[in-house]
Amino acid sequence: MTHPIVKLLTQRIALGLLLLLAASALIFAGTQILPGDVAQSILGQSATPEALANLRAELGLNEPALTRYLHWLGAALQGDLGTALTNGQDIATAMGQRLSNTLFLAACAAVIAVPTAILLGLIAVRYEGRWPDKLISGVTLSTVSVPEFLLGYIAMFLLAVKVTAFPSVATIYAGMSLLEKLQAVALPVLVLVLVVLGHMMRMTRAAILNVMQSAYIETAELKGLRPFVIIAKHALPNAIAPVVNVVMLNLAYLVVGVVVVEVVFIYPGMGQYLVDHVAKRDVPVVQACGLVFAAVYIGLNMLADVIAILANPRLRHPK
Amino acid sequence: MADTLLDVRDLKIAATVYPPGEKPRDIEIVHGVSFTLQKGKVLGLIGESGAGKSTIGLSSMAYGRGGVRISGGQVMLNGRDILAGNEAGLRALRGKEVTYVAQSAAAAFNPAKRLMEQVIEATLKHGRASRAEAEARAVKLFRKLGLPEPEKFGERYPHQVSGGQLQRAMTAMALCPEPDLVVFDEPTTALDVTTQIDVLAAIKEAIHDTGVAALYITHDLAVVAQVADHIMVLRNGAMVEYGDTRQIIEAPHEDYTRALVSVRSIDHEEKRPTPAPLLKVENLNARYRGTAFDVLKNVSVELHPGQTLAVVGESGSGKSTLARAITGLLSPSAGRISFAGRTLSAEMEDRSRDDLRELQMIYQMADVAMNPRHTVGKIIGRPLEFYFGLKGAAKRRRVIELLDEIEMGEKFIDRYPAELSGGQKQRVCIARALAAKPKMIICDEVTSALDPLVADGILKLLLDLQRIEGVAYLFITHDLATVRAIADSIAVMYRGQVVRYGSKAEVLAPPFDDYTDLLLSSVPEMKLGWLEHVIAHRKMESAGA
Numbered sequence: 001m002t003h004p005i006v007k008l009l010t011q012r013i014a015l016g017l018l019l020l021l022a023a024s025a026l027i028f029a030g031t032q033i034l035p036g037d038v039a040q041s042i043l044g045q046s047a048t049p050e051a052l053a054n055l056r057a058e059l060g061l062n063e064p065a066l067t068r069y070l071h072w073l074g075a076a077l078q079g080d081l082g083t084a085l086t087n088g089q090d091i092a093t094a095m096g097q098r099l100s101n102t103l104f105l106a107a108c109a110a111v112i113a114v115p116t117a118i119l120l121g122l123i124a125v126r127y128e129g130r131w132p133d134k135l136i137s138g139v140t141l142s143t144v145s146v147p148e149f150l151l152g153y154i155a156m157f158l159l160a161v162k163v164t165a166f167p168s169v170a171t172i173y174a175g176m177s178l179l180e181k182l183q184a185v186a187l188p189v190l191v192l193v194l195v196v197l198g199h200m201m202r203m204t205r206a207a208i209l210n211v212m213q214s215a216y217i218e219t220a221e222l223k224g225l226r227p228f229v230i231i232a233k234h235a236l237p238n239a240i241a242p243v244v245n246v247v248m249l250n251l252a253y254l255v256v257g258v259v260v261v262e263v264v265f266i267y268p269g270m271g272q273y274l275v276d277h278v279a280k281r282d283v284p285v286v287q288a289c290g291l292v293f294a295a296v297y298i299g300l301n302m303l304a305d306v307i308a309i310l311a312n313p314r315l316r317h318p319k
Numbered sequence: 320m321a322d323t324l325l326d327v328r329d330l331k332i333a334a335t336v337y338p339p340g341e342k343p344r345d346i347e348i349v350h351g352v353s354f355t356l357q358k359g360k361v362l363g364l365i366g367e368s369g370a371g372k373s374t375i376g377l378s379s380m381a382y383g384r385g386g387v388r389i390s391g392g393q394v395m396l397n398g399r400d401i402l403a404g405n406e407a408g409l410r411a412l413r414g415k416e417v418t419y420v421a422q423s424a425a426a427a428f429n430p431a432k433r434l435m436e437q438v439i440e441a442t443l444k445h446g447r448a449s450r451a452e453a454e455a456r457a458v459k460l461f462r463k464l465g466l467p468e469p470e471k472f473g474e475r476y477p478h479q480v481s482g483g484q485l486q487r488a489m490t491a492m493a494l495c496p497e498p499d500l501v502v503f504d505e506p507t508t509a510l511d512v513t514t515q516i517d518v519l520a521a522i523k524e525a526i527h528d529t530g531v532a533a534l535y536i537t538h539d540l541a542v543v544a545q546v547a548d549h550i551m552v553l554r555n556g557a558m559v560e561y562g563d564t565r566q567i568i569e570a571p572h573e574d575y576t577r578a579l580v581s582v583r584s585i586d587h588e589e590k591r592p593t594p595a596p597l598l599k600v601e602n603l604n605a606r607y608r609g610t611a612f613d614v615l616k617n618v619s620v621e622l623h624p625g626q627t628l629a630v631v632g633e634s635g636s637g638k639s640t641l642a643r644a645i646t647g648l649l650s651p652s653a654g655r656i657s658f659a660g661r662t663l664s665a666e667m668e669d670r671s672r673d674d675l676r677e678l679q680m681i682y683q684m685a686d687v688a689m690n691p692r693h694t695v696g697k698i699i700g701r702p703l704e705f706y707f708g709l710k711g712a713a714k715r716r717r718v719i720e721l722l723d724e725i726e727m728g729e730k731f732i733d734r735y736p737a738e739l740s741g742g743q744k745q746r747v748c749i750a751r752a753l754a755a756k757p758k759m760i761i762c763d764e765v766t767s768a769l770d771p772l773v774a775d776g777i778l779k780l781l782l783d784l785q786r787i788e789g790v791a792y793l794f795i796t797h798d799l800a801t802v803r804a805i806a807d808s809i810a811v812m813y814r815g816q817v818v819r820y821g822s823k824a825e826v827l828a829p830p831f832d833d834y835t836d837l838l839l840s841s842v843p844e845m846k847l848g849w850l851e852h853v854i855a856h857r858k859m860e861s862a863g864a
Contacts, residue, residue: 215426222380223414223441237431313431313476 005315009306016302023294024076028069030290031283041281042085072287081288086280091288095273099292101172102262102269105185106254109192114247117197118236121204121243125212125231137205140198151191152264159187170265188265192258196250203246207239214238241308248304252297324397324499324532325356325379331391332374332383332556349374349556351392358499361526361533363547363564365540365579367770368741371556372536376502379534380417381409397499414441418493422505424485428477435473438492447496460491463528464521483514490522494529501526503535507542511633512797516841519545520854538770540579541843544568545850552576565847578772580845587782589807589823595660596621597759597791598628598645603654605644614640615651616815622759622808625785627792629802629823631838632812638795641812642761645793646680659758676706679752683764685744689736695722695747696732702754721750724787725780742773746780753784759791766801778804799842803827811835 039055040047056062060071075082081091120140124133143151160168166186176184211217212235220230236243259271266272270289277285309315332349349371356362364372378389381401393400401412418441421427428437438460439453448456454473461469464487477485486506493501506522507515523546526533537543543550543564550567552559552575560573571577598621605615615637622628630638643649645656647667656663658678664670682688689698699718703709709717719729725746736744745765752760762781766774782805784790796802802809802823809826811819811834819826819835831839840853 215421215423216429218384219419219421219427219437220429220440221413222382222419223444224410224412225414225440225444226410234429234432238429240431311431314478317476317479319479 004318005309008309008315012305012309013302016298020295020298023298024073024291025069027287027290027294028072029065031287032065034283038085038283041283076288076291081291082284084277084282084285086277086282086285091285095270095285095288095292097174098268098270098273101267102255102258102271104172104181105188105192105258105262105267105269106251108182108185108189109196109254110251112189113193113196113200113250116193117200117247118204118243120197120201121208122228122231122236124201124205125208125235126228128209133205136201140201143194144198148191148195149260149264151194152188152261155187155190156265159190168265170267172268185267188258188261188267191261191264192254195261196253200243200246200250204239204243207242208235211235211238237311240311244307244311245301245304248300252300255296255300256293322358323355323395324358325534326395327355327375327378327392328353328395329392330375330378330389330394332371332378333388333390335386345390347390347556348387349378352553352556352558353392354551354558354561356500356532356534359530359532360548361535361546363543363550364534364536364553365538365543365550366553366559367538367772369555370553372538372553373504374556375553376504376534376536377419379500379502380413380419382413411445414498415445415447415496416498417500417502418496418498420486420489420493420501420503420506423509424489424506425477425482425509427489428485430477432476433473434475434477434480434488438473438488438495441492442496445496453495457491457495460494460525461488463525464488464491465517466491481514483510483518486510486518487521490525494525494531497529497531499532501531501533503533505537508537508539512799513633513837513841515542516843516850516853519843520850522546523850539843540568541845541849544845544847545843552579568845568847587804587806590623590626592621592626592808592822593623595624597624597659598622598793599655599657600641600645601655601657603641603644603651603656605640605649605651607649613652614815615644618654618812618815618817620810620817620820622791622793624758624791625789626807627785627794627805629794629796629806629809630812631796631799631802631809633797633838635814636812637815638797638812639763640815642680642763642793642795645761646678672706676702676755677758678761679755679757679759680761680763681745681748681752681765683767685741685748685765685768686736688748689744689751691736693735694732695734695736695739698736698747699750699754702751706755717754721754724753724784725750740773741769742776745769745777749777749780749784753788753790756788757790759793761793761795763795764797765794767796767798774801781805799839811838 038059039052039061043051043055060068072082079092081095083089084091084094120136124136127133156168159165167184168187170184170188172181172184208231212231217230217234220234255270258269259275261267262269262271263275270292274286274289277289329351330349330353331347331351333345333347335343336346337343352371352375354362364376366372374383374387377384378394379396381389381394381404383389389402394402396412396416401409404412428434435454435457438457439450442448442453442456443450447453457473458469461472466472466484466487472488480488490506503522507518510518519542526546535543535546547564549561549563551561552567552573554575560567560571560576562572567576568580571580600618600620603615603618604613606613618637618641620628620630630641632638640649644651647663647665647670650665658674661674663674696715696718699721700714703714703717718732722728722731727743727746731739731743736747739747766777769777778801781792785792792805794805806823808822809820810817811826813834819832826835827839843849
């Protein structure tokens with residue numbers, strides 16, 4: 001007999017894949033309903049009808065939309081995201097470097113932000129309603145409230161101009177040592193951490209406070225345990241599901257939503273890449289970026305659900 | 320005295336209340352209670368809800384729930400005043416010198432941690448033993464408390480064991496650090512009566528064998544009489560009477576104690592069946608949607624006009640499902656329900672307005688069965704408007720009549736549910752059901768959430784109303800004392816089937832089937848030595864079998 005959790009996880013993963021398929025259809029349909037087509041944008045407004053017709057036939061644009069969608073999806077599944085219209089480069093190759101840069105930036109921010117947010121959440125619960133709680137909430141709420149481009153410029157002004165501790169432009173390239181890379185991305189990482197910290201900390205605090213009402217917390221208090229031990233050992237394990245969900249949402253933001261920060265710091269990541277090609281109306285690149293972003297977003301949320309399922313002892317150890 | 324463990328002197332406890340629209344203020348909820356507890360003795364604290372039992376019990380650990388705090392007096396434990404200490408000092412005492420067993424072990428265990436980890440946690444924290452020693456001690460306690468597979472029991476998670484087992488595990492958790500005092504806070508109240516007796520016997524034996532002292536808190540005098548050496552009767556945060564258990568049970572001094580002792584002594588003469596039953600349930604089967612398991616199996620019962628059919632059984636026996644099928648909330652998969660000569664449709668939507676009107680229902684939780692934003696007048700007036708089209712002065716007159724019938728009167732007409740006591744809320748629910756002029760009322764555990772004396776009042780009222788209005792009751796309960804008090808006929812349910820059915824005299828007279836025997840012999844009796852007697856009797860029988 002298979003463990004019921006296997007069935008649950010299989011279902012969840014299948015659902016994630018289905019969702020991704022739906023997202024790919026939406027992305028494809030979205031780029032189709034834009035006015036003008038690829039042939040037009042390659043040849044420009046002054047192209048002759050004959051030239052347009054030839055190019056359309058060559059690119060397969062006369063095929064029905066469904067056929068083109070299936071071709072595109074089939075190729076994408078094999079790692080072929082097509083070629084960029086503007087420079088004829090293979091998108092998968094061009095994007096590979098960009099994506100790894102974005103993931104590097106996101107990973108640096110996550111490694112700092114996630115543990116800090118959870119720890120601050122625990123401290124806020126420990127001193128609920130007292131000054132440490134108010135201070136933590138106040139500071140994180142205000143950094144969340146400031147738009148990230150402004151945070152970016154403030155950080156630049158203070159840490160790159162006033163005190164020349166870090167470079168204001170986050171340029172990284174192959175061949176840099178890890179330390180050099182870390183120094184280069186310090187400012188965008190700082191901004192990203194400040195942006196996501198508040199949300200994660202507030203949710204951790206709320207989820208744990210919710211659990212703190214439970215009778216088993218009283219049991220722990222009556223065992224004479226220290227307050228922080230009670231919060232970390234007895235409350236946190238029962239707040240995993242909501243905390244993981246909000247952590248994953250923020251991780252997804254770190255990958256998908258970094259566009260503004262990458263532009264501010266001129267960082268060679270996915271955001272920059274997408275913005276450049278949107279401006280040039282390079283539809284295959286926009287589609288490919290959309291697909292990758294959707295995959296990251298859905299994948300991380302799926303991971304959150306999987307962790308939440310695994311963290312539930314009722315599902316892990318059925319009767 | 321040298322062997323005094325706990326000496327509570329003039330204990331005063333206050334709580335902060337937040338009345339809407341006013342400044343928060345403190346009210347005193349325990350008014351100067353004093354008592355002493357000798358080493359190795361058991362003191363029973365008894366009283367109704369709100370008497371301050373739990374609050375006083377927790378004060379032995381200097382712990383106040385929510386906004387509750389100790390505002391005066393002394394709590395001397397092992398000769399020192401624990402109220403004088405700071406938080407760190409209290410943490411050193413809690414879980415080491417004094418431990419606690421909560422009413423609902425199901426809620427008091429952390430669902431995310433294995434039982435063993437939780438049982439030995441306090442022992443390790445206070446350095447009372449090494450991990451290996453603590454685990455060995457826990458296994459020994461599991462065995463003593465009659466838990467299955469004691470060596471492996473600790474590997475399970477709370478949701479993997481039954482409620483009765485969890486309550487024993489909580490007792491093991493309390494005894495593991497070898498404390499001087501254990502506070503038992505209604506440890507068997509949430510259990511079925513057949514489970515309660517085993518847990519009670521296990522707790523009593525464990526107290527006896529370890530020689531620990533205990534405060535045993537309960538609202539059930541018959542239960543505390545089995546385990547306590549002394550009993551303190553509390554009411555509204557003050558002591559009513561204190562004495563040794565025999566004196567309290569057999570020769571109480573105070574009227575209030577006498578009332579508690581003689582609770583559930585309503586005399587009720589059972590009525591003869593009439594030729595035409597009002598409700599006839601024939602071969603009913605029912606299951607919940609999406610399941611392949613019959614919750615009701617071939618259930619057949621009858622209820623005669625103006626009489627009471629008590630449906631009795633443990634949780635999960637199908638009592639409430641039967642009520643849901645009769646009201647049409649759950650449509651049966653097979654069988655027939657006829658009511659007042661008509662066949663009732665399976666679905667509630669297909670029933671006529673008269674079918675709905677003549678069959679009313681009252682629930683266990685009166686406070687969630689009423690809209691908190693409606694006044695009593697509006698709550699009782701709703702069915703008058705809906706079924707009879709009454710309005711204005713005529714409606715008000717009828718509401719007042721009904722309020723008089725439930726012995727509350729006109730002055731309650733503009734009150735909100737939050738301003739009523741538990742018993743008053745249940746009375747309003749009764750009036751609301753009566754307003755529809757029903758032929759039959761389904762009462763689903765209507766007295767289970769109430770204190771014994773209040774419950775008695777409700778039962779008396781229901782019987783009076785039956786005499787005056789001629790209404791029939793289908794009375795669902797797990798409490799056999801209630802059944803004795805009000806039933807004309809009884810159906811005993813077990814795992815979805817009616818295992819015994821007949822007039823009250825027939826059902827409650829031997830020879831019994833095994834389940835009914837177990838159920839009847841498990842109801843605590845208000846006499847000393849009852850528990851030992853029953854347990855010894857059962858051991859003898861199982862040895863003989």
